[in-house]
């Protein structure tokens with residue numbers, strides 16, 4: 001028996017948007033029956049093409065013009081507003097506490113450590129949802145699905161509205177940091193929590209800017225990217241290229257080189273594999289689920 005795999009792409013014309021979309025065909029297989037042995041007094045039969053079961057499954061389709069999945073809802077905006085309050089309260093408390101105690105160095109240092117650790121945290125979180133679980137995973141399912149879609153169609157992040165892009169992390173920040181805000185009056189801890197949670201919450205905006213075009217980004221953003229205070233466009237572009245397992249950090253990207261050089265995530269993946277038997281998605285590379293599709297004609301309609 002021989003199986004002939006055929007990986008195909010084909011174009012279909014969308015009826016509702018009158019735009020061309022590329023749909024992906026996972027796989028189809030043509031199975032040949034084995035050639036029967038010739039026996040006397042038996043009519044010879046030709047090998048027959050056996051029609052395979054229908055394995056043609058169009059997978060998710062890229063978001064289109066005015067796609068609701070890219071737009072902010074009032075729920076998204078409420079969570080982002082709550083997240084902003086959660087970030088601003090400890091920052092204000094840190095400034096007031098520092099002014100009262102005349103101690104500025106420690107809170108500033110704590111804020112700086114918060115900024116550095118937020119980048120590491122963003123990398124670990126990004127690596128986790130890129131490599132493990134799926135859309136049915138409790139709590140993280142939506143984020144996992146969104147990041148898988150992002151690898152397929154990276155440009156969509158630049159079309160995603162602000163609150164739509166930030167609401168999931170804003171919600172996490174509100175749940176984790178708000179109790180600390182209320183319980184703590186130490187300016188050092190407040191400075192750390194305010195800066196760290198703020199950078200985590202806005203990491204998706206920094207990520208979106210890393211996908212921007214230099215000429216279209218605000219000059220201040222470009223300056224911060226060039227200074228290494230925000231993740232650079234070139235560094236993040238490497239995350240979207242083979243072997244698809246580097247440059248996970250998306251706040252400043254300051255950790256990326258160190259983590260990748262020392263194979264930090266590869267070591268974590270091995271540890272998880274030997275302990276729990278789970279394989280990260282990046283080991284199946286190059287997988288069609290991660291390979292970026294070229295921006296289709298439909299996306300040009302956004303401009």
Ligand SMILES: [Zn+2]
Nearest residue numbers: 126130147239
């Ligand atoms: Zn990723």
Ligand SMILES: [Zn+2]
Nearest residue numbers: 150154207236
């Ligand atoms: Zn990206």
